[in-house]
Amino acid sequence: MPTFETAEVTEVLLERPGLQRVGTTAGRAYVLTQLIGTVGVGDRVVLNTTAVGLGLGTGGWHVVHWSLSREHLDQPGPGHIMKVRYTSLQCDTGAAEEVRDVPDDLAGTPVVVGTLHSQVPLVAAGYLHHHPDARVAYVMTDGAALPLALSDLVVDMQQAALVHGTVTAGHAFGGDLEAVSVPSALTLAVHELDADLVIVAMGPGVVGTGAALGTTAVEAAAVLDAAAALGGDPICCVRASSADRRERHRGVSHHVSTVLDLTRSRVTVPTVLGAELSREDHDVVVTEPPPIAEWLDARDLRVTTMGRT
Numbered sequence: 001m002p003t004f005e006t007a008e009v010t011e012v013l014l015e016r017p018g019l020q021r022v023g024t025t026a027g028r029a030y031v032l033t034q035l036i037g038t039v040g041v042g043d044r045v046v047l048n049t050t051a052v053g054l055g056l057g058t059g060g061w062h063v064v065h066w067s068l069s070r071e072h073l074d075q076p077g078p079g080h081i082m083k084v085r086y087t088s089l090q091c092d093t094g095a096a097e098e099v100r101d102v103p104d105d106l107a108g109t110p111v112v113v114g115t116l117h118s119q120v121p122l123v124a125a126g127y128l129h130h131h132p133d134a135r136v137a138y139v140m141t142d143g144a145a146l147p148l149a150l151s152d153l154v155v156d157m158q159q160a161a162l163v164h165g166t167v168t169a170g171h172a173f174g175g176d177l178e179a180v181s182v183p184s185a186l187t188l189a190v191h192e193l194d195a196d197l198v199i200v201a202m203g204p205g206v207v208g209t210g211a212a213l214g215t216t217a218v219e220a221a222a223v224l225d226a227a228a229a230l231g232g233d234p235i236c237c238v239r240a241s242s243a244d245r246r247e248r249h250r251g252v253s254h255h256v257s258t259v260l261d262l263t264r265s266r267v268t269v270p271t272v273l274g275a276e277l278s279r280e281d282h283d284v285v286v287t288e289p290p291p292i293a294e295w296l297d298a299r300d301l302r303v304t305t306m307g308r309t
Contacts, residue, residue: 003049003053004046004048005046005047006047007025008024008025008042008044008045009039009040009041009043009044009045010022010023010025011041012040018174019031019032019147019150020033020039021061022064026047026049027049027062030150032064032149034149034173036065036067036073039067039069043068043069044068045066045068045069046064046065047064048063048064048065049062077092081095081178083170083173084146084171084173085171091173093178096179097184100188100192102187102188102191103187104187104230105187105231106190106227106231108231108232108233109190109196109198110198110232110233111199111227111235112197112200112235113199113235114237115202115253117144117151117153117204120138120199121153124157125299126290126295131196134197135164135194137163137165137190138157138165138166138198138200139169139189139200140168140203141170141201141202141219142168142169142202143202143206143207143217144202144203144216145204145205146173146203147203148172148203151204153303160299164193165177165195167179169181169184170182176193177189182223183226183229186198186200186226198227198232200220200223200227202216202217208255212254212258215258217239217258217259218255221262224236225264228266229265234267234268235268236256236282237270238252238253238269238270238271239253239256257277260281267282268282269282270285271284271285271287272289272290273288
């Protein structure tokens with residue numbers, strides 16, 4: 001069950017579209033301004049402290065649930081489609097499908113599907129190194145954090161010109177375009193954002209339990225199948241590590257094996273020497289490790305995953 005606490009805002013640490021980070025008498029917290037508006041120093045606020053209390057990977061940030069200094073808030077949205085539906089924070093974000101009618105064919109566009117948020121800039125940097133004039137779109141699923149505004153990485157990618165547009169799918173919200181479903185988000189990325197490459201991954205905070213199917217990473221299988229069904233070129237972004245302390249994620253992560261087991265379409269699986277995998281049901285391509293750190297450094301971008309560089 002959730003835990004809540006009342007506190008007072010003592011300082012505003014950061015403000016950007018959709019997000020404030022604040023200090024309070026109960027610790028640091030973030031404000032999703034698209035949902036509850038902004039807060040100011042001296043405001044009494046209600047904090048959801050559940051994640052910090054459980055020691056989860058939120059970086060020690062509470063969530064501001066509501067400002068007690070405000071009796072009323074009216075922020076009309078652009079349409080009738082609701083996200084975070086049937087909760088007290090449901091929001092009329094609208095959806096691009098309400099006003100746009102786009103083709104349902106991806107026309108061979110490559111769609112790279114990852115299982116971690118931190119994979120997005122790596123894929124984008126590699127693609128743009130070889131195709132510097134290309135347009136890259138990021139589709140954020142609702143498998144982890146729902147607000148795109150929470151991602152510092154997206155801000156950094158936009159500033160580094162790694163991503164040229166974003167689509168938030170399902171209950172994820174805050175992208176340049178809102179989409180009801182991931183398949184629809186793919187078509188919007190290609191036909192509305194003119195993407196030459198679409199990268200699909202959840203936001204920060206992948207959910208995992210240790211059980212093969214008990215992770216939101218398995219969503220990648222359905223996304224790969226959707227990309228194939230819509231005439232795209234589906235590519236699985238392999239998660240592999242030599243530094244992860246957890247044996248199941250050392251080398252090629254068990255998440256990748258599970259995703260490929262669940263994927264019905266034949267997809268391309270690029271991997272590097274030292275992280276090979278054998279699959280007869282998919283097209284595995286083994287290459288030398290690329291100088292991805294150099295490509296990121298060239299754009300002054302530093303990427304971490306679960307606290308590791």
